[in-house]
Amino acid sequence: MNKTSISILTKAPEPGKVKTRFNLSNEETIKIYSEFLEMIYLTVNSTKFEALWFIDGDPSCLKLDIKTGALYIQKGDSLSDRIKHAFDISKHLGFENTIVIGGDSPEISELDFSDTAKILETKETQVVLGPTFDGGIYLLGQGLEASDKYLNDMIWSTKSVYDDLICNLDKEAISHVSKEFKHDIDTKEDYLKYLQRTSD
Numbered sequence: 408m409n410k411t412s413i414s415i416l417t418k419a420p421e422p423g424k425v426k427t428r429f430n431l432s433n434e435e436t437i438k439i440y441s442e443f444l445e446m447i448y449l450t451v452n453s454t455k456f457e458a459l460w461f462i463d464g465d466p467s468c469l470k471l472d473i474k475t476g477a478l479y480i481q482k483g484d485s486l487s488d489r490i491k492h493a494f495d496i497s498k499h500l501g502f503e504n505t506i507v508i509g510g511d512s513p514e515i516s517e518l519d520f521s522d523t524a525k526i527l528e529t530k531e532t533q534v535v536l537g538p539t540f541d542g543g544i545y546l547l548g549q550g551l552e553a554s555d556k557y558l559n560d561m562i563w564s565t566k567s568v569y570d571d572l573i574c575n576l577d578k579e580a581i582s583h584v585s586k587e588f589k590h591d592i593d594t595k596e597d598y599l600k601y602l603q604r605t606s607d
Contacts, residue, residue, distance in 0.1 A: 411502060411503070411524040413456050417444060447510060461481045505548070512546075524548075532583060537589060542566035
């Protein structure tokens with residue numbers, strides 16, 4: 408059994424529930440979001456790590472061939488609670504490290520996962536962050552022995568998420584490293600820039 412799992416926390420692609428800031432029709436938005444999930448699905452499945460999918464919404468809307476026992480409903484009132492739930496499930500299943508990602512970073516790579524796992528498996532670093540250019544994160548890796556207190560009282564969906572996490576980790580004396588900055592896709596403008604980057 409591999410020591411590391413990948414937990415994908417995502418909304419089910421339901422009309423009016425995902426990427427509302429795209430300002431596109433429900434049909435167009437669902438199509439784009441489903442494509443993102445398909446890309447993440449393929450990337451994760453190309454790794455040696457176990458994938459655990461945590462869904463917010465109707466799982467039947469997720470048109471992916473997720474293996475039996477790897478699909479969970481998100482639990483918790485806040486994003487911090489839902490991340491902690493994913494960590495808890497991963498630990499319960501026997502994994503020593505958990506890498507959490509969302510559904511809006513289709514440019515995440517197999518190397519991002521393998522590098523993060525290598526860092527955590529040394530046990531010298533307890534948390535790995537993947538920062539985004541807009542101040543958020545696209546990846547959060549945590550080792551088995553790390554406290555998750557740094558997630559308490561976090562305010563998400565702001566431009567200071569990454570900085571706030573760094574501050575909380577330092578306050579709790581939790582060792583951490585950061586990976587390279589990447590783009591996530593929250594708006595129509597982000598999506599158009601993504602198309603431009605990937606078409607070059």
